[in-house]
Amino acid sequence: MLLGYDIGSSSIKAALVNANTGATVAVVHSPETEMDILAAQSGWAEQDPEMWWQHICWATKKLLAQTSVNPADIKAIGISYQMHGLVVVDKFKEVLRPSIIWCDSRAVEIGKAAFERIGHEKCATHHLNSPGNFTASKLKWIQTHEPAIYNEIDKIMLPGDYIAMRLTGEICTTISGLSEGVLWDFKQEKIAELVLNDYEIDHSLIPNIQPTFSIQGTLTKEAAEATGLRKGIPVTYRAGDQPNNALSLNVLQAGEVAATGGTSGVVYGVVDKAVYDEQMRVNSFAHVNHTVDAPRIGVLLCINGAGILYSWMRQQVSLSDRTFSEMSQMADEVAVGAEGLRILPFGNGAERMLGNRNIGAHIHNLQLNTHTRQHIYRAGLEGIGFSFVYGMRILQEIGLNLSAIRVGNDNLFQSKTFAETIATLTDSQIQVIETTGAVGAAKAAGVAVGVYHSLEEAMQNIHVLSTYFPKKEKEKYEVAYEDWYKVIQRFLSL
Numbered sequence: 001m002l003l004g005y006d007i008g009s010s011s012i013k014a015a016l017v018n019a020n021t022g023a024t025v026a027v028v029h030s031p032e033t034e035m036d037i038l039a040a041q042s043g044w045a046e047q048d049p050e051m052w053w054q055h056i057c058w059a060t061k062k063l064l065a066q067t068s069v070n071p072a073d074i075k076a077i078g079i080s081y082q083m084h085g086l087v088v089v090d091k092f093k094e095v096l097r098p099s100i101i102w103c104d105s106r107a108v109e110i111g112k113a114a115f116e117r118i119g120h121e122k123c124a125t126h127h128l129n130s131p132g133n134f135t136a137s138k139l140k141w142i143q144t145h146e147p148a149i150y151n152e153i154d155k156i157m158l159p160g161d162y163i164a165m166r167l168t169g170e171i172c173t174t175i176s177g178l179s180e181g182v183l184w185d186f187k188q189e190k191i192a193e194l195v196l197n198d199y200e201i202d203h204s205l206i207p208n209i210q211p212t213f214s215i216q217g218t219l220t221k222e223a224a225e226a227t228g229l230r231k232g233i234p235v236t237y238r239a240g241d242q243p244n245n246a247l248s249l250n251v252l253q254a255g256e257v258a259a260t261g262g263t264s265g266v267v268y269g270v271v272d273k274a275v276y277d278e279q280m281r282v283n284s285f286a287h288v289n290h291t292v293d294a295p296r297i298g299v300l301l302c303i304n305g306a307g308i309l310y311s312w313m314r315q316q317v318s319l320s321d322r323t324f325s326e327m328s329q330m331a332d333e334v335a336v337g338a339e340g341l342r343i344l345p346f347g348n349g350a351e352r353m354l355g356n357r358n359i360g361a362h363i364h365n366l367q368l369n370t371h372t373r374q375h376i377y378r379a380g381l382e383g384i385g386f387s388f389v390y391g392m393r394i395l396q397e398i399g400l401n402l403s404a405i406r407v408g409n410d411n412l413f414q415s416k417t418f419a420e421t422i423a424t425l426t427d428s429q430i431q432v433i434e435t436t437g438a439v440g441a442a443k444a445a446g447v448a449v450g451v452y453h454s455l456e457e458a459m460q461n462i463h464v465l466s467t468y469f470p471k472k473e474k475e476k477y478e479v480a481y482e483d484w485y486k487v488i489q490r491f492l493s494l
Contacts, residue, residue, distance in 0.1 A: 001016055001017070001019060001025070001074045001075065002074070002075060002077075002078070002442040002445050002451065003015070003016055003017075003063075003074050003076070003077045003078070003229075003442055003445070004016075004017065004078045004079075004080070004437075004438040004439060004440065004441030004444075005059075005077070005078070005079050005080065005163065005438060005441060006080040006241065006244075006436065006437035006438040006441060007052050007056070007079070007080065007081040007082060007159050007160060007163055007241075008082055008241065008262070008263075009035065009037060009045075009047065009082050009102065009103070009263060010035060010263055011029045011030060011031060011034065011035060011055070012029060012030050012035075012052060012055035012056055013028070013029045013059070013436060013437065013438040014027070014029070014030075014056070014059040014060055014063045014438055015028075015063075015436060015438035015439045015442050016063060016067055016069055016074075016442065017439055017446075019075060019446055019451045022458075024435075026066055026067045027436055027438060027439065028059050028062045028063045028066060029059060030055040030059040031058075035047065035055070037101070038098060041106075043104070043105040043106055043349060043350070043358065044104050044105075044106055045100070045101050045102075045104040045105075045349065046099060046101060046104065047085075047098060047099050047101050048095075048099070049087050049098075049099050049162050052159065052163060053166050056163060056166070056227065057226045057227050060228055060229060061227065061228045064228050064229075071224075071228065071229045071233075072230055074233055075233075075446065075449055075451060076233065076234050076236040076237075076445035076449045076451070077167065077219075077233055077234070077235045077237075077442075077445055078235075078237035078440075078442050078444045078445030079163055079164055079237065079239075079441055080160070080238075080240070080241050080245075080437040080438065080440065080441040081158060081160030081163065081238070081239075081240060081241060082101060082102050082159050082241055083102055083158070083180045083241055083242060084101075084102040084133075084134050084138075084158075084180055084181065084240075085099050085100065085101045085158055085159040086099060086100045086135050086139055086156060086157075086181075087156070087158070087159060087161070088139075088142065088149070088153045088156055088157075089153070089154060089155055089157065089171075090153065091154040093165060093171070095162075097142070097146070099159060099162075100138045100141070100142075101159075102264070103263075103304050103348055103349045104133075104138070104349065105133055105349040105350040106138070106141055107133050107138045107141045108137075108350050108356050110131075110137045110140050110144075111132040111133050111134065111137040112130070112132075112356070114131040114137065114195065114198050114199065115130040115131060115132070115280075117198055118131070118194055118195070118198055120278075122194060124276045124278065125187055126187045126188070127179075127182050127184070127185060127186065127192055127195065128179075128186060128274055128275070128284035128285070129182050129276065129280060129285075130280045131182050131195055131198075131199075132182065132280065132352065132356065133352075134182040135158065135181030135182070136181050136183050136192070136196070136199060137182075137199075139156055139199070139201060139205075140199040140201065143199070143200070143201065153205055154205070155171050155205060155206075156207075157171065157173065157207065158173065158177050158180070158240070160238045160239070160240070161173050161177065161238070164217060164235050167220070167223045168216065168217025168218055168220060168235050169220045170216065170217035171207045171208070172207050172208045172209065172210045172216055172217070173206070173207045173208070173209060174209060174210060174211070174212045174238060175209060175212070175286050175290065176212055176239055176240065176243055176285065176286045176287065176288055176290065177238070177239070177240065178191065178192070178206070179285040179286040180240050180285050183195065183196070183206065184286065186286075189292055191203065212237060212239060212288050212289075213237055213444065214236060215234045215235075215448055215449070216234075216236065216237075216238065217234070217235050218232045218234050218235070219232055219234075219235075234448070234449060235445075236446075236447070236448035236449055237441060237444040237447070237448065239288045239444070241437055242258075242260070242266050242268050242298070242300055243268070243285070243287055243288045243298050244288065244437050244440055244444070245258055245260050245266070245437050245440070246258040246268045246270065246287070246298060247288050247289075247444060247455075248408065248433075248435045248436065248439060248440025248441075248459075249407070249408065249433050249435065249440075249462065250406070250459040250462050251268070252270065252287070252288075252296070252455065252456065252459065253270060253272075253296075254272035255269075255270070255271075255401055256269070256270050257269040257400065257402055257404065257405045257406070258406050258407070259388075259405050259406075259407045259430075260407065260408060260413075261306055261307055261384070261388075261411045261413050261418065262306070262410075262411045262412075263306065263348075264302055264303060264305075264306050264307070264308070265302070265303035265384060265388055265412070266301065266302050267301040267392055267395060267402075267405070268300050268301075269298070269299045269395060269401075269402070270287055270298055270299075271296075271297050271299060271400070272295055272296060272297070273295055273297065274295065274297055275297065275299060275398055275399065276398075277397075277398055279355070280352070281352055281353040281354075281355065281391070281394050282299055282300060282301045282302075282352070282353065282394055282395060282398070283302070284298070285297070285298050288444070288455075289455060299395060299398070299400060301388075301391040301394065301395055302352060302353075303345075303346075303351065303353065303384075303388065304346070304348040304349045304350070304351055305344075305345040305346040305348040305349075305351065305384075306345060306348075306384050306387070306388075307411055307412055308347075308348045309345040309347065309348075309361060309383070309384060310324065310381070310384070310412070312347075312361075313376065313377065317376055317377075318373065325414070328377070328381065328415040328416070328417065328418075330373070330374045330377050331374060331380075331417045332417050333374060334374050334375055336382075336473070336480060337382075337476060337479065337480035337483075338371075338375045338378040338379040338480075339367075339370055339371065339375060340365050340367070340483070341364070341366060341367070341376065341378075341379040342363075342364040342379060342383065342480075342483060342484045342487050343361070343363050343376075343380050343382070343383035344359070344360075344361055344362040344364070344383060344387075344487060344488055344491070345361055345384045345387055346358070346359050346360060346361055346387070347360050347361030353390065353394060354488075357492065359488075359492065362487070362491065378417060381412070381415055381417045381418045381421070382417065382418075382421055382480060382484070383484065385418050385419075385421035385422050385425075386421070386425075386480075386481050386484045386485070389425045389481060390485070392426055393426075402426050402428050403429065404428065404431065405422075405428050405429070405430045406430075406433050407431070407432055408432075408433060408435055408436060408437075409432050409434050409435075409465050410436065413430070413432060416468075419468040420468055420471055421477060422468075423468045423471070424470045424471045424473075424474050424477045425474070425481055426470075428470070429467055429468070429469055429470075430467065430468040431466075431467050432465045432466045432467065432468070433463065433464060434462070434463045434465050440459075443458045443459060444458060444459075446458055
């Protein structure tokens with residue numbers, strides 16, 4: 001058996017995979033409702049890392065009870081985690097403050113200033129990114145605004161590094177992880193001295209680097225007691241949720257593209273050379289299988305305001321009396337374009353593809369004698385879909401081929417309205433695959449312990465459940481998109 005975790009900002013998922021057949025034994029999540037995100041100020045987003053650990057423990061015990069699997073049969077553990085977060089601990093490995101997570105936008109101006117000081121060309125060629133609102137900039141914010149805490153920091157970690165520490169007692173990270181924090185120099189193949197020196201950050205705060213697929217520590221007695229597992233199980237894989245999602249969908253080689261539509265929306269394409277967007281609207285990171293000799297770069301489009309809009313609609317418009325599936329079915333009954341109703345979904349922090357602008361979410365052209373809840377659901381799904389298309393056209397500008405996209409069978413891509421909007425406007429086929437991030441992490445964990453001879457072998461048995469094709473009536477979608485595009489340009493010009 002192989003065990004995989006997926007540490008999201010909404011919930012923790014745990015999965016068991018049969019190492020011999022590759023079949024998923026079970027997947028559970030904790031909590032039943034979404035985890036809290038703390039927002040002391042507008043644009044902030046924090047979570048308590050101890051909360052993640054508690055849900056790891058509860059999910060693991062739930063999984064073992066549900067399957068009756070003997071912990072002695074589990075060969076390895078893999079970890080997927082929410083990207084770009086920052087966890088800081090002291091020399092006793094105690095957390096010093098809540099984690100500043102991926103959708104927190106407090107460090108935007110810090111990153112912009114560093115981009116100017118270091119230089120656009122240097123940032124692009126060395127890091128493939130601006131320091132932006134990534135992990136390094138969040139650490140600089142702590143240094144500036146919370147110096148007493150900063151002075152106590154022994155190591156910084158990404159969320160997955162923290163969970164691995166709680167499991168094994170070892171603090172380490174990966175090149176892929178450092179690159180997502182703009183803490184890796186692709187040109188010099190080492191820790192990003194340009195960024196650390198500009199921010200006056202002590203290099204000793206960066207953990208030791210381990211290969212993505214390697215034995216990175218083994219379960220301690222304390223972790224085994226807390227989770228119900230056995231002492232000594234090796235942790236052999238960790239990666240950010242989007243590279244891991246791509247891995248889960250067998251998107252490993254140049255030209256392959258993955259997408260996901262959860263709280264945030266992401267399109268992630270793999271290329272075999274260092275590429276970047278000069279305007280930094282999309283970002284490039286080391287993919288899970290990146291090496292110096294065989295580069296694999298994941299080009300990531302991230303839309304903060306995606307599924308969170310539909311979650312807000314369920315709470316505030318449907319008043320929680322309908323499921324997401326029922327809302328989507330109601331949306332399907334409304335004609336393309338939602339009779340002129342347009343919704344911008346950007347209400348979850350600064351959006352990179354909009355130049356790190358935080359323009360908020362907006363409902364445009366609501367007609368009180370025409371539009372119903374169904375129209376709002378349709379316009380919401382279309383608005384999120386249009387935001388994907390907006391970003392995907394940027395990806396096409398820098399050379400990515402979007403003719404075929406693989407997605408998991410969850411979240412927004414279960415909606416016909418949403419998926420067909422994207423497929424039609426991008427002329428893409430969208431393949432829906434039966435997998436999850438936790439399952440992918442479990443399979444990846446088997447590589448380092450020899451369960452699989454290669455990563456390709458671990459990921460070969462993926463099952464295509466269905467495929468969305470472009471609709472023939474593309475003109476209707478184009479008209480609605482162009483109208484939506486005019487609305488967004490109006491806000492961007494303010």
